[in-house]
Amino acid sequence: MRNILTTSLITHAARPDFAFLTGDLGFGALEPLRGVAGDRFINCGIAEQNMISVASGLGRLGFAPWVYSIAPFIYARPLEQIRNDVCLHRLPVCLIGNGGGYGYGVMGATHHALEDYGILCTLQGMRAYIPAFAPDVTAAIGRILAAREPAYLRLGRDELPSGADLPPYSPWRRLLAGGGGTMVIVGPLAGGILAVARELPAEARPSVWILCELPVRMEEIPELFLAELRSSRRLLVVEEHVAAGGAGQMLLHGLALRGEVPPRFEHRFARGYPSGLYGSQDFHRKECGLDPGSVLAGFRG
Amino acid sequence: MRELIRNAKLRLLRMHFEARVGHIGGNLSALEMLMTLYHRVLAPDDLFVLSKGHSAGALYTTLWSVGKLREDDLVQFHQEGTSLSGHPPATGIPDVIFATGSLGHGLGLAAGLALGKRLKGAPGRVFCLLSDGEWNEGSTWESLIFAAHQRLDSLTLMIDLNGLQGFGSTREVADLGSLKEKLESFGLDVEAVDGHDALSLERALLQPPTGGRPRALVARSIKGHGVSFMERKMEWHYHPMAAEQYAEAVREVTES
Ligand SMILES: [Mg+2]
Numbered sequence: 001m002r003n004i005l006t007t008s009l010i011t012h013a014a015r016p017d018f019a020f021l022t023g024d025l026g027f028g029a030l031e032p033l034r035g036v037a038g039d040r041f042i043n044c045g046i047a048e049q050n051m052i053s054v055a056s057g058l059g060r061l062g063f064a065p066w067v068y069s070i071a072p073f074i075y076a077r078p079l080e081q082i083r084n085d086v087c088l089h090r091l092p093v094c095l096i097g098n099g100g101g102y103g104y105g106v107m108g109a110t111h112h113a114l115e116d117y118g119i120l121c122t123l124q125g126m127r128a129y130i131p132a133f134a135p136d137v138t139a140a141i142g143r144i145l146a147a148r149e150p151a152y153l154r155l156g157r158d159e160l161p162s163g164a165d166l167p168p169y170s171p172w173r174r175l176l177a178g179g180g181g182t183m184v185i186v187g188p189l190a191g192g193i194l195a196v197a198r199e200l201p202a203e204a205r206p207s208v209w210i211l212c213e214l215p216v217r218m219e220e221i222p223e224l225f226l227a228e229l230r231s232s233r234r235l236l237v238v239e240e241h242v243a244a245g246g247a248g249q250m251l252l253h254g255l256a257l258r259g260e261v262p263p264r265f266e267h268r269f270a271r272g273y274p275s276g277l278y279g280s281q282d283f284h285r286k287e288c289g290l291d292p293g294s295v296l297a298g299f300r301g
Numbered sequence: 302m303r304e305l306i307r308n309a310k311l312r313l314l315r316m317h318f319e320a321r322v323g324h325i326g327g328n329l330s331a332l333e334m335l336m337t338l339y340h341r342v343l344a345p346d347d348l349f350v351l352s353k354g355h356s357a358g359a360l361y362t363t364l365w366s367v368g369k370l371r372e373d374d375l376v377q378f379h380q381e382g383t384s385l386s387g388h389p390p391a392t393g394i395p396d397v398i399f400a401t402g403s404l405g406h407g408l409g410l411a412a413g414l415a416l417g418k419r420l421k422g423a424p425g426r427v428f429c430l431l432s433d434g435e436w437n438e439g440s441t442w443e444s445l446i447f448a449a450h451q452r453l454d455s456l457t458l459m460i461d462l463n464g465l466q467g468f469g470s471t472r473e474v475a476d477l478g479s480l481k482e483k484l485e486s487f488g489l490d491v492e493a494v495d496g497h498d499a500l501s502l503e504r505a506l507l508q509p510p511t512g513g514r515p516r517a518l519v520a521r522s523i524k525g526h527g528v529s530f531m532e533r534k535m536e537w538h539y540h541p542m543a544a545e546q547y548a549e550a551v552r553e554v555t556e557s
Pocket residue numbers: 432433434461462463464465466
């Protein structure tokens with residue numbers, strides 16, 4: 001998704017409020033943006049706390065800065081700067097974290113971001129955008145620019161299966177209709193699940209939804225989703241994020257407030273490092289039961 | 302200026318006494334710097350960030366002194382439903398552009414403002430008042446490196462070098478030796494000044510930017526300055542004044 005990020009931001013680089021800050025990362029991807037943005041592309045060095053404060057200073061002067069690092073480095077070290085400098089002032093600063101979840105695979109646990117959007121969504125005015133597929137990145141960027149609020153854009157690997165018919169971007173989209181329960185997936189791992197699920201008979205497979213923006217806004221939940229849920233009486237939320245503060249908890253909370261909690265709720269989430277061993281993103285997903293086979297095996301009508 | 306500062310000091314003491322609020326020591330060490338900045342230096346295009354947010358009282362009093370806060374505002378200090386919280390608020394006071402109070406944020410914010418002005422081609426300078434204890438924070442050094450590297454010469458740091466921090470003297474807790482030499486070694490244009498001498502402060506603050514280097518005034522000061530029983534005493538980072546202490550403080554300041 002980094003390449004589409006670069007090409008999308010290049011289309012906005014001439015805006016007077018454009019500024020792009022990086023924490024010394026982006027080699028091999030951001031060079032074309034740097035070439036176009038000139039002095040509005042600022043390598044802040046390996047100093048994330050300062051980078052967020054600088055972005056806030058820019059935000060105060062009318063800029064809408066993009067602040068880039070890899071996902072694990074963008075939200076945790078400078079959390080107080082994000083809370084105080086960005087969010088207390090509701091500044092239009094967008095944090096971009098590349099490689100959310102287990103995205104950096106065998107690079108190891110320090111490079112994973114398993115609690116990023118949950119933590120960030122506790123902050124005033126913060127909205128997390130989690131594109132599921134590469135084309136979503138461009139649409140999410142447009143929405144971030146329009147919102148002019150604190151934002152977090154969590155990027156990953158594009159796993160859209162070939163031949164898939166992707167509906168236009170929206171916080172909620174149904175990718176697949178099915179009679180075997182209702183599934184909500186956050187993030188790119190939706191691609192692999194979709195590829196398997198679509199081969200199943202319609203009555204046996206779940207109805208697959210993807211959710212791309214958090215916190216859950218109740219008014220954005222489609223009526224179709226609620227109607228399906230009332231009839232399926234069974235909800236599974238799948239996300240590459242820990243359970244605490246994740247989309248599953250947020251969604252269930254919202255449904256409970258509306259009196260729409262389904263009789264059966266299941267949750268697949270990042271469980272850290274159950275074996276204490278490290279491997280690829282797929283290795284970690286499998287350890288957590290987040291691989292398509294495990295997700296669908298436990299969820300058939 | 303002397304009379305203005307004396308009045309501000311009396312108003313500051315009264316505000317803290319009436320609100321039964323501590324933190325008075327670090328407010329008294331910074332008051333002349335803030336008063337000089339606001340009365341003599343800041344132009345309409347200039348911006349200020351109070352990085353040592355615990356000197357909010359001195360900032361509010363200074364804003365009152367220049368007519369940007371009213372008497373009605375000051376009596377709300379530390380009260381329920383106030384904009385004048387114990388540390389500068391995120392909203393409610395147009396001249397306070399950032400909520401501060403956690404140390405180590407202000408210099409990066411100020412650097413962002415200075416960078417933003419340069420990118421926009423906008424006029425004006427940016428001033429940032431820091432404490433000396435604040436140099437324990439790694440983020441302050443991150444921002445120092447950034448400001449020097451980016452050649453943000455519209456940025457001026459004012460450092461309230463009162464020698465005391467939260468639970469000890471700066472020498473006991475984390476001795477930095479000569480902060481002036483350290484800042485110079487990072488490429489800043491540094492001047493040592495008397496933090497209680499308004500004329501020296503004014504002259505130093507009005508110095509034009511020099512050749513791409515941010516400026517820093519290392520302002521030697523006295524915590525609790527002007528009230529003999531508070532001077533250089535760490536406990537006045539915390540204590541509110543009793544009635545007799547307030548009366549004594551007022552007497553000393555009035556007679557100074
Ligand atoms: Mg001090």
